[in-house]
Amino acid sequence: MINFRDDVLPLKNRLYRLALRITAHTGESEDIVQETMIRAWNHRDEFESGSSVEAFCVTVCKNLALDYIGKKESQNTALEDTVLEQADNAATPFQKLSHEDGKKWVYRLFQQLPDKQRIIMQLRDIEGKPYREIATLLNITEEQVKVTLFRARQKIKQEFEKIDNYGL
């Protein structure tokens, strides 16, 4: 039998960051984490270990976040409350960017990646998870994780090179 404080609540920050990576909306991400945890608690009799709780939570959190952006896109409204909003100067030459602008530019790059690449990059580059664990959490093969991450990193690298090639 799982314990809410020991097995579910400690996942809050990881789930929050995952939801935030997908929705780019702080308030909505918090609601998604809460909903995810309540659902996990309602299924508490079905979990055999703490790791299966995390896999369940990651799946629910990811799906709720994707549903949210799906609804937003169908309504054709812009995402609000994002750090991204001020990063409109992304085409500014890289060397002229301040540290802060540089991070916003990277943020924008991350957010432009396809959902799957973005989620895997979040779990690997920000949460520091091994390939095997990411594969288990997302219910895909390790090979698929590596291929998707490779595409994401190559895309980021190309964007950095584009800035270099603009004669900076």
Place this chain on the structure above:
Amino acid sequence: MDYKYIEQLLERYWSCETTVEEETLLRDFYKQTNLPENLERYRSLFEFQNEQAELRLGEEFDEKVLSKIDETVVKAKHNKFVYRLYPFYRAAAIVAVVFTLGLAVQHSFSRGDNSVADTYNYASYKDTYTDPQVAYEQVASALKEVSDGLRSAGLQTEDSLNIQK
């Protein structure tokens, strides 16, 4: 720090050949200032990764979600309490039946004592069956039906209690 090694790590990072530990090392490396230009260009990427890993939900979130969880626990406890009362309902039903039967018996006896008009006159009885064997079988069959009815009612009550549990 050997910059050559970092350059190699970066190349392997882009090709997804670095381990989790090597990627942590890269992120830690970019916490320092004054790097050569060819390494400086990726600062924003690793600083961004470090910064994003620090995003957290506050204590208020814990309180909010714990109060929601308590609500579900209280609800569950309440349901369990209701289920726990079922044996008492059963006992109360049995007491009610015994009490009703007792009243009925008492009533019939008191009627026998006080009412002359109701005195049983066996001489006036008319037989409904001529064969004692047939009469016996009829009585036995009637009693069996009553007994079966009571037993099946008891089983149904037990089943419904088990389902609710």
